Amino acid sequence: MKQNSRLWLALHTLGHIANEPDRMHTSAEIADHAGTNPVVVRRVLGRLREAGLLVSEKGHAGGWRLASAPKDITLADIYSALDENIVAPPPADYARSCAVESELHKHVTSVLLEAERSLVERLGETTLAQFQEV
């Protein structure tokens, strides 16, 4: 795998699950498929479970399945569940000479946030249903 591949892993995995919504998928199976490790898979899918997109069950017939119909899960849901914060990294510990109260500073920040908002909006137009039966 690689860095910042959480979104990638989540999308491909949910794509597969959406194509077989009726059975449970184990983290071992998914990990093998994605060329990674079960624990890593659980870490990522765990976030999606917290967001209510997935359900997991323990024990013999355990594993993961979608919490709702593919058509009711958008890519924006997935993106948000991972809180990637991709386009607008936090301000860090910048500038002394350019205060946070600066108009320019606030303006730049708001433009970045707006761009990300628009990205999420775009992702909201695609659902997992579009990954079925392809």
Added chain:
Amino acid sequence: MKQNSRLWLALHTLGHIANEPDRMHTSAEIADHAGTNPVVVRRVLGRLREAGLLVSEKGHAGGWRLASAPKDITLADIYSALDENIVAPPPADYARSCAVESELHKHVTSVLLEAERSLVERLGETTLAQFQEV
């Protein structure tokens, strides 16, 4: 500074330069302003120069200035010059069981690319002129 702050540094810096387009800005000055190091600044601005957005000059009155009018430089230009590749990380070394030729796989990839394309399109609607005189 922090990780993945190239875009952040570029936007804020160009914002400042756009507000004083007529004088040269040195990397030392910019670095001080952004709370980082001159070499780091040159690394980032260097990419923008390669993309034709900035011009740099050596020597006494040297430094950096815009290569064209603020209204002719969009945020998409800046984003692209840094080739961030933010939303769609390269496929890495995934799956043996899920071939690259898989329809599902291609579909997921194309959706990611489309999302990024739409992000860039959105960034293209804002120019540096909007950072002037704020």
Added chain:
DNA sequence: AGGTCTGTAACTTTTGATGTTGCGAAACAT
């Protein structure tokens, strides 16, 4: 009871970004 799973915590490894130092090349001032 025994076998599968997930859930987590701890730790190590890897990777990319950033920070740092040093020096050469160009431009300019004196």
Added chain:
DNA sequence: ATGTTTCGCAACATCAAAAGTTACAGACCT
């Protein structure tokens, strides 16, 4: 010419986040 300023670049050192790993407890089914 000489010295100063500033970029350009290469070669490191440092840092932080992500990913990989190991280990074990808890839940569930047969």
